[in-house]
Amino acid sequence: MAIGTRRLGDLTVSAQGLGCMGMSQAYGDTSDRTESIATIHRALDLGVTLLDTANVYGDGANEELVGAAIADRRDRVVLATKFGIVRDADGNQGAQGDPAYVRTCVEASLRRLGVDHIDLYYQHRVDPDTPIEETVGALAGLVEEGKIRHYGLSECGADTVRRAHAVHPPAAVQSEWSLWTRGIEESVAPTCAELGIGVVPFSPLGRGFLTGAITSTGQFPEGDMRRGLPRFSDDNLAANLAIVDALKVIAERRGVTAGQLALAWVQSRGEHVVPIPGTKRRTYLEQNVEAVALELSADELAEIEAAAPSSAVAGERYPAHLQRNVGR
Template structure:
């Protein structure tokens, strides 16, 4: 079907009342990491086109740039009705001696939130995530401060990203978590065993990032070449030469099925994620209007449970070459992070 013919439907994220478009727009690539940054006018065109087609959920982070992406989004949403858009941003990722570090202490949480509000030019953040888990600070301390920010009206809903099941459960006991943002796609399925059932038990929405395998299933690095300054091969082993060659087979299988379902490979891969439940809101990113239209079209691809199984079977886990992150970055993902017990915490004087 031609994209853009329908408005993207809406879905509830979590059980606290947050409602968003059933597909969001991941905004990171507008200014960082995946090639050339867009000028403000180009980025605004993408965001306004998304909004006009029913996409109202925009995802950024203070780590993107750092800071430049939030400023860009703040400029691009000027002129859109604030009550009709949902802004999600994140805190916690910092740099120490050129290496990634994570902070979740109360003082940092508050300052990060206030700085994000200023950069975005808004009075409140709809959904505020801890971007990565701080292994030195009990999650209860971090969420305790987020709870205060909710009470003050600075944020509406609380989210976590790349958090383990234990961390999610402990966080939710302090204040209801509305959404967990985590990687989920045809080639990132390890959350299905533990994280997805827990989110459903607690009434937490799931926001899959990189639902197209960082663009792989829409043909990035397979059909389309990556730009010179695209750092996917450095950050993501699946895009490295030998792995990429092996992974192309997976893409070809998905492409063959897409012909059968009368859609593009990217639409099929995204529709697969979208169909995982009505509590699932994928946030594919793009810098181009035709790709955005293609992604929106994925929300209208209909698949039966048998067809969903057939699509999943085309990408068996044991055939995926390479890990999902480089060694440095994988240390901060949900399987590798634990938050210390609250009893170990000494409050700052």
């Protein structure tokens, strides 16, 4: 199927991308490298061009995996990776964005990916100790040198977007956006629309929850990050399952899955919006790509939002120590 293209600023990408993080960390077993690479190859065959990774995913292993997968098909890929999340010896997460660090990171990512340039290079989290103007200045320098084609920001605030844009316009802002994570709609998404910046929603399926496949925290193996996220706790699970049950009713009427319905809702947010659902299996990839063709009427959109109002979602996105790095 032809999935079409959308624009992230001046960058043309497929209407849906592929998030590769789960192939190396966060959601259980990551040992099947063969299937992960096959999933990336299948995505390219289906017309998905935007592949998303980061230097911290698997401590660099995910960039190496993606690099291996695209080694003989680089010209078919819009390659996105990130820098800026740092962890101390105790595993506490922070952010860094000084120019020297930016340059060190891009060189390391280029080596792991096995490429001579990165198409879209995001600051993963905003460094509170480095003015965004300094970070963007360094990124603009990398654009001039040809090491990156475009840059983006991730999980930032609207004021940061404006300040960055004044130095050098970003192609995209990546943030979590789904039917149960809608904080971006208050100011960040409108700012991006105003300035002509693309929006790349990660976890558009609510980290798998909106597919309806998750019914108990007992399904998560040891090491699965969802064990530590408030929305998946036993205290909040029942309320959130009610949202998915309501979505299933609408999805069944359309002859699609709840996950496909949730993806179509994200895609309906605008022509500058390109979700990157993540998966490490071809079966789920194919289901996700099918959602690109799903058109929702105004009445259906209203019904979906009534079934999944943000006020009904129980629990925060992240525990406090991670939430403090968001929205800067």
